[in-house]
Amino acid sequence: MLNIDALMNCFGNSACLVTQSATGLIIGMLLFLVASGVTLIFGVLHVVNFAHGAFYMIGAYAAYSAYGVTGNYYLSVLAGAVAAAIVGVLFERLAISRVYKENLLMQLLVCYAFVLICDDAVKIIWGAEYLAMGIPSEFRVPPLRIAGGVVPPFYLFLAGSALAVAILSVILIRYSRFGKIVRAAAENATMVSVLGIRVPLYFAALFGLGCALAGMAGALAAPVRSLTPGMGLSILIESFIVTVIGGMGSIPGALLAAILLGFTRSFGSVGFPLFVDGAMFLMMVVILVFRPQGLLGERMVR
Amino acid sequence: MSTPQPVLELDRINAFYGASHILFDMSFQVYKGRTLALLGRNGAGKSTTMKAIMGVVPIRSGEIRHEGRRVNGAAPHVMAHRGIGLVPEDRQIFPRHTVDDNLRIAAKPGLSGRADWTLDNIYDAFPILAPMRGRNAGMMSGGEQQLLSMARCLMGNPDLILLDEPSEGLAPIIVQEIGRLIRKLRGTGVTIVIAEQNMHFCLGISEDAVVIDKGQIVYRGTIEDLRGNEEITSRYLAI
Numbered sequence: 331m332l333n334i335d336a337l338m339n340c341f342g343n344s345a346c347l348v349t350q351s352a353t354g355l356i357i358g359m360l361l362f363l364v365a366s367g368v369t370l371i372f373g374v375l376h377v378v379n380f381a382h383g384a385f386y387m388i389g390a391y392a393a394y395s396a397y398g399v400t401g402n403y404y405l406s407v408l409a410g411a412v413a414a415a416i417v418g419v420l421f422e423r424l425a426i427s428r429v430y431k432e433n434l435l436m437q438l439l440v441c442y443a444f445v446l447i448c449d450d451a452v453k454i455i456w457g458a459e460y461l462a463m464g465i466p467s468e469f470r471v472p473p474l475r476i477a478g479g480v481v482p483p484f485y486l487f488l489a490g491s492a493l494a495v496a497i498l499s500v501i502l503i504r505y506s507r508f509g510k511i512v513r514a515a516a517e518n519a520t521m522v523s524v525l526g527i528r529v530p531l532y533f534a535a536l537f538g539l540g541c542a543l544a545g546m547a548g549a550l551a552a553p554v555r556s557l558t559p560g561m562g563l564s565i566l567i568e569s570f571i572v573t574v575i576g577g578m579g580s581i582p583g584a585l586l587a588a589i590l591l592g593f594t595r596s597f598g599s600v601g602f603p604l605f606v607d608g609a610m611f612l613m614m615v616v617i618l619v620f621r622p623q624g625l626l627g628e629r630m631v632r
Numbered sequence: 633m634s635t636p637q638p639v640l641e642l643d644r645i646n647a648f649y650g651a652s653h654i655l656f657d658m659s660f661q662v663y664k665g666r667t668l669a670l671l672g673r674n675g676a677g678k679s680t681t682m683k684a685i686m687g688v689v690p691i692r693s694g695e696i697r698h699e700g701r702r703v704n705g706a707a708p709h710v711m712a713h714r715g716i717g718l719v720p721e722d723r724q725i726f727p728r729h730t731v732d733d734n735l736r737i738a739a740k741p742g743l744s745g746r747a748d749w750t751l752d753n754i755y756d757a758f759p760i761l762a763p764m765r766g767r768n769a770g771m772m773s774g775g776e777q778q779l780l781s782m783a784r785c786l787m788g789n790p791d792l793i794l795l796d797e798p799s800e801g802l803a804p805i806i807v808q809e810i811g812r813l814i815r816k817l818r819g820t821g822v823t824i825v826i827a828e829q830n831m832h833f834c835l836g837i838s839e840d841a842v843v844i845d846k847g848q849i850v851y852r853g854t855i856e857d858l859r860g861n862e863e864i865t866s867r868y869l870a871i
């Protein structure tokens with residue numbers, strides 16, 4: 331089960347090191363993008379969006395179809411993000427906003443119901459069988475060779491755009507008027523509405539933004555993963571592991587944890603292929619025991 | 633002199649918190665460009681009245697008219713866009729936002745696009761706040777927070793301002809500063825309602841007075857007449 335030799339060989343071989351690092355990086359950046367959506371929604375609205383994986387799936391399928399129609403991958407990524415945002419805003423307005431004040435179990439149930447509905451809707455629209463999008467035409471070019479290792483240019487696009495968009499949205503929440511209002515409203519919705527602001531619209535927009543990040547992640551993953559109804563579940567679980575390890579509400583923590591998990595996955599597949607998932611959960615348990623607030627999370631008061 | 637125009641009319645309103653009845657058939661008018669003192673002891677219902685006007689607390693019966701229009705059930709943001717501003721009793725500043733951001737969040741044009749108050753002239757009118765622009769509002773003293781709360785209300789360019797106990801628990805120097813600001817505001821023609829337990833703060837700055845006790849009106853008239861009305865002041869007001 332444990333193949334220490336192979337792992338050591340890989341660490342000693344620049345080609346393997348580069349290839350596995352590139353894989354670790356894209357896994358990590360996808361996770362970071364998904365987890366920053368979870369963190370944004372949790373950090374501001376204090377709602378755990380258990381349905382986040384469904385928006386990842388919606389983004390992937392929307393991008394798949396948009397690519398089939400337009401043949402333009404950049405437009406398809408946009409389509410994935412927009413589709414997830416639209417469904418996200420509807421979900422927030424019609425369902426989740428009604429249980430903001432309810433307990434966690436109620437929120438979990440609403441989200442789970444929504445996930446099941448989405449999975450079935452995908453089966454009806456796209457069918458239950460696996461779909462593959464393939465590397466988009468824009469990126470069908472020879473791979474880069476770095477120190478003997480192979481890095482597909484698409485990987486760089488994926489990692490770069492995921493990182494950029496996640497960080498941009500954090501900046502938006504921190505420094506824009508929209509971000510300032512929505513954070514104030516999360517603390518004191520009544521006072522913000524007394525100032526003339528329609529608070530529910532801002533909450534819906536923030537929720538939609540978080541979902542758009544998941545949708546974009548799905549669209550970015552579509553060329554390198556197979557599409558299937560229910561594909562959102564594993565990314566949801568992994569993004570929760572990322573938020574727990576990184577610290578609830580901490581974006582730098584999520585980045586650190588996402589990279590950690592990405593590398594655990596890529597190098598784990600060389601050194602301990604049967605224990606990759608186990609290793610991730612082990613990491614989470616260790617963190618929860620020794621540093622419950624996560625790597626970079628603030629200690630919870632109260 | 634022409635008869636003054638009521639900007640705001642409360643017509644036999646009743647309000648509840650859950651099952652407890654708080655405001656009983658309350659009626660009074662607020663006149664354009666004048667200042668009304670809404671007086672009453674602890675728990676008399678002053679804050680509830682202001683919250684009912686703003687749409688924060690629902691009324692169960694009666695009618696609230698603003699500029700002649702029935703506004704029962706209107707949400708707070710709608711009332712804000714009708715030109716009403718509330719400075720709540722516990723200030724309710726955003727503690728984790730800077731002073732600047734507290735003000736920016738509240739920035740909106742008044743009715744018919746009036747934009748008398750901007751960030752710059754707010755800091756001119758509130759010189760105490762100017763050096764604290766970048767500080768988190770939660771780090772400020774109670775008096776400074778009260779000033780910020782008033783400044784934030786003005787950023788929305790309201791025509792009718794509801795001030796809930798602006799002098800409560802503050803040092804005399806800040807109370808004086810707040811009195812000066814209210815006088816200055818009156819000069820700009822806005823209508824003001826000030827809730828206070830103590831009549832004296834309101835004496836030089838308001839024309840009209842309403843006294844409430846246990847959610848019912850016990851006096852309506854000018855503040856000068858109230859001042860001479862020993863029976864009402866000793867029975868219903870804090871000394």
Ligand SMILES: Nc1ncnc2c1ncn2[C@@H]1O[C@H](COP(=O)(O)OP(=O)(O)OP(=O)(O)O)[C@@H](O)[C@H]1O
Nearest residue numbers: 649654672673674675676677678679680681721829
């Ligand atoms: N959220 C609430 N739930 C239940 N009862 C409340 C609530 N807020 C106020 N009350 C009650 O309503 C009554 C009126 O309260 P209100 O705050 O309007 O009085 P007030 O005149 O503003 O008093 P103060 O001078 O102390 O601010 C009081 O008896 C109070 O206990």
Ligand SMILES: [Mg+2]
Nearest residue numbers: 678679680721
């Ligand atoms: Mg009060």
